Amino acid sequence: MKELLKAYEEKQPEIVFNWKDPETEAEGWTVINSLRGGAAGGGTRMREGLDMNEVLSLAKTMEVKFTVSGPPIGGAKSGINFNPHDPRKRGVLERWYNAVAPLLKSYYGTGGDLNVDETHEVIPITEDAGVWHPQEGVFNGHFKPTEADKINRIGQLRLGVIKPLEDHKYSPDISRKYTVADMITGFGVAEAVRHYYDIYGGNVMGKRAVIQGFGNVGSAAAYYLAQMGAKVVGILDRAGGVVKEEGFSFEEIQHFFLNKKGNSLMADADTMIPFEEINEQIWTLPTEIFMPCAASRLVTKEQITKMIDTGLEVISSGANVPFADKEIFFGPIMEYTDGRVSLLPDFVSNCGMARVFAYFMEKRVGMDDELIFKDTSDTIRKAILNIFKQNPTKTNICETGFEIALKQLI
Secondary structure, eight states: OHHHHHHHHHSOOSEEEEEEOSSSSOEEEEEEOOOGGGOEEOOEEEETTOOHHHHHHHHHHHHHHHHHHSOOOEEEEEEEESOTTSTTHHHHHHHHHHHHHHHHHHTEEOOBBTTBOIIIIIHHHHHHTTOSOTTHHHIIIIIOOOHHHHHHHHHHHHHHHTOBOOOTTTOSOGGGTOBHHHHHHHHHHHHHHHHHHHHHSOOSTTOEEEEEOOSHHHHHHHHHHHHTTOEEEEEEOSSEEEEEEEEEOHHHHHHHHHTOBTTBOOOOTTTOEEHHHHHHHGGGSOOSEEEEOSSSSOBOHHHHHHHHHTTOOEEOOSSSSOBOOSSSSOOHHHHHHHTTSEEOOHHHHTOHHHHHHHHHHHSOOOOSHHHHHHHHHHHHHHHHHHHHHHOOSSSSHHHHHHHHHHHHHO
16 A cells, blocks of 8 residues: 555646736636546635645545545636635635636536635635636536536536525425535545444443534534434534533534534533633643544644544545645544554545535436435445455554545546
């Protein structure tokens, strides 16, 4: 696996597109690792301090993810180095998508990512730039459909991704019209845990869980995990967090979800623990499940060791590459963790959105909530079963997953 990984990491990307905004200090990159299958896909993120190497590593991560989610295409990513809270953000995105529109029409498909919203930013801004849909390049480059088929499937994709959820089983509040895009990645992160216990032995019911990050992914993962009967004992967010050693009830987690402010956890002043304090406390809480759903490369070896010492069993990640390793994929912290607990590959646990794109692109499909969510769940289950067949032990699961994926790419 290490040799396969080294060869994959060292392979130069096929295309690097670099853009400098004429009106602000913003700089952006699209990195296309390969045009496997004639196209490449990966979301657009924005944060201050982002660089080309971050975008490259995420493009390679996307290519690995497509071996699980489909379609069998290359990995790509777009990143803009700019403060997402700057009032000039909309203009930056408009100029960015105008610049990358030729790629998006030909062979590159994108979506939302960190600080860039799929529904309110990516879709309308790319439409204004003359792109039928942010995934149009994947249709043209990979599927090569007839014009009529392309119109039908893009229509299906447009409707499906932003479809308001109507089933109480999947929506925290039907009246608020949460969409498939809002909930599917977090749903997959929680389903990965359920399938892990089902396949490797045990039951998610009553297990204690710690969630890192309470944005779109972390809050949805906490919601669905609590719905399964797990006990969320701690949530760590940017500004602070909450702890309840006996576990928050499902209704309490639902309340946290519905009362988020943007992508931030909101709690009463007497409940919310300041960041510095909770960032010390949360790693020593007795817990079986850990879900890192914040930014990439945050979790340290010291933090993970404390969790292992207090009974950690499984990690299901909403973040790509959650460990503070400099390596693109399998750094020393990840390897250390993988050898001690059940570390589910992040490209399996957080493949929900990629799978939804594939589901709506591949053929005419059912549009009801149950079918869409079941498809993501089944995809994750199949990937975990494939790993189990090759490695039925509860350690080195991530390594096995990488080996399966890389054999398809090299």
